[in-house]
Amino acid sequence: SAVISQKPSRDICQRGTSLTIQCQVDSQVTMMFWYRQQPGQSLTLIATANQGSEATYESGFVIDKFPISRPNLTFSTLTVSNMSPEDSSIYLCSVMTPRDGYTFGSGTRLTVV
């Protein structure tokens, strides 16, 4: 199955700042997804990031707050902008391949103080 390297693993950030999370995949994949898991909650899809097109955001998530880049078929970034304590969550990238289904990155635990 695809192997995803996600970093940083964790970070503590000041409110009002931004954090960029990176995901590197060991193979070319068309579809990448970014999820958020707030404390005590399940995973919620933020957006779908396909190479060569604008990311598609789910209801409740906007590009100004969560800009996404997808410069090639093996890499993507998610930025959490102008952070507030409510953004404290685990952020996960994932990829879908026809053979292996869904694989998740190791996750980024973000704490905003």
Add this chain to the structure above:
Amino acid sequence: EDKVVQSPLSLVVHEGDTVTLNCSYEVTNFRSLLWYKQEKKAPTFLFMLTSSGIEKKSGRLSSILDKKELFSILNITATQTGDSAVYLCAPFNAGGTSYGKLTFGQGTILTVHP
């Protein structure tokens, strides 16, 4: 709107017990249902179920899908403390702009005591 309900929300058992976790769903353009185990941050893949009535097994874990009644179950036999985790189910949406989207249930927190 896609909907996924897992039950029970939490479960406490002793080692050796057998548990059954439930997942019901309402998803447009349903393709398959996935089960994951989440211990720390990243969910780890357990099963992908596409066909009704065909049980998938991996060691002490097994799962089956009922596409008519729109539910799936995950069984764990002879539980061990290492099975303690959150178990998540997620139907896979194969339609239009939602293609590839996983809608996660709220999860079942399983605690296995020695």
